[in-house]
Amino acid sequence: MTESGSPSERIAAELRRRIAAGELAPGARVPSTRRITQEWGVAMATATKVLNRLREEGLVRAVPGVGTVVAGKPAPAGDRSRPASPREARSGAEPSGARRARAGGEHELTRERIVATAVRVADEEGLAALSMRRVATDLGVATMSLYRHVSGKDELLRLMTDVAFGEEPLPESPAPDWREGLETVARLQWRIYRRHPWLASTMSFTRPVMAPDAAAHTERSIAVLAGRGLSWEEMAQASVALAAFVCGLAVHFEREAQAEQDSGLSAEEWMDRTNGEDHERLMADPERFPMFDALSRGPEIDLSLEGLFAFGMARMLDGVGQLIERRGAGAGDENG
Numbered sequence: 001m002t003e004s005g006s007p008s009e010r011i012a013a014e015l016r017r018r019i020a021a022g023e024l025a026p027g028a029r030v031p032s033t034r035r036i037t038q039e040w041g042v043a044m045a046t047a048t049k050v051l052n053r054l055r056e057e058g059l060v061r062a063v064p065g066v067g068t069v070v071a072g073k074p075a076p077a078g079d080r081s082r083p084a085s086p087r088e089a090r091s092g093a094e095p096s097g098a099r100r101a102r103a104g105g106e107h108e109l110t111r112e113r114i115v116a117t118a119v120r121v122a123d124e125e126g127l128a129a130l131s132m133r134r135v136a137t138d139l140g141v142a143t144m145s146l147y148r149h150v151s152g153k154d155e156l157l158r159l160m161t162d163v164a165f166g167e168e169p170l171p172e173s174p175a176p177d178w179r180e181g182l183e184t185v186a187r188l189q190w191r192i193y194r195r196h197p198w199l200a201s202t203m204s205f206t207r208p209v210m211a212p213d214a215a216a217h218t219e220r221s222i223a224v225l226a227g228r229g230l231s232w233e234e235m236a237q238a239s240v241a242l243a244a245f246v247c248g249l250a251v252h253f254e255r256e257a258q259a260e261q262d263s264g265l266s267a268e269e270w271m272d273r274t275n276g277e278d279h280e281r282l283m284a285d286p287e288r289f290p291m292f293d294a295l296s297r298g299p300e301i302d303l304s305l306e307g308l309f310a311f312g313m314a315r316m317l318d319g320v321g322q323l324i325e326r327r328g329a330g331a332g333d334e335n336g
Helices: 007-020 033-040 044-056 086-091 096-103 111-125 132-139 153-166 178-195 212-225 232-263 267-274 276-283 290-297 305-327
Strands: 060-063 067-070
Touching: 007 033, 007 044, 033 044, 033 111, 033 232, 044 060, 111 132, 111 153, 132 153, 153 178, 153 212, 178 212, 178 232, 178 305, 212 232, 232 305
Parallel strands: none
Antiparallel strands: 060 067
16 A cells, blocks of 8 residues: 555545645644544554644644644634634534534433533543533533533533443353453453543542443442352452453543643654653663663563553452462352
């Protein structure tokens, strides 16, 4: 495949067209790397390459706190007084009256539409962009009209959580092998967090949200451990500890997406440009940092989120296995 026919070049060409046609005006936000991966189904590296290419051509620039925007002076305040949202950037700014006409008015407002809109805002722009007012604006209705369907943002987040977990149901029956069963649940949670990077930061394991589709994951994890000689407390703690590990690592999906949006740099680019000198100083002091020095001289190490997830999950399951072995599968039923 030639470079001109590569996915990154095709996407870059489409964004160039939008800029040339005025669909993306000067100062308007261009789709983020996260949005590009969702809209075109490409890898994050490809999306990063697209924005880097446009940046090198001088068509876009990174604005701290905003993201990557079209280069050049913004239109007059009366024409466009703020950078466009990703939604506007894809289709052009739309008058509020048109949004209301499209939304169908408040008489067609439903809880499902409110939640779907909130999930879309959080997916595209991050949780910081989500508010009752923002959801109402996207729906073309008055903010107070939302409260007839949702009591407030806390309930909205609970409903969003349930929708996210319900998008990909658990297998109908648990795996007969406990390790396979727990791994299935953990990998499913990982995929859900990756699809919705904002989700992990809303989860709490001390004040859990009672969302049925999320609670089903804990139910399944306990079920695959039942009858293995563990107490109810041990089964619950093993299930929740594994879920907390997955969630804790997945929090970095949102953090990295926001950092990339703010800086216009991928994690790899940021490390190259920002931490290069610091890294060199560490390597130059092998007496103080002998392990860093040894690591730098060895083979490449996978410290990606995917690599850490796979390693950490395997080690946690190893520990559960050792506990089951100590209890002994035939030691009697302690679960009753």
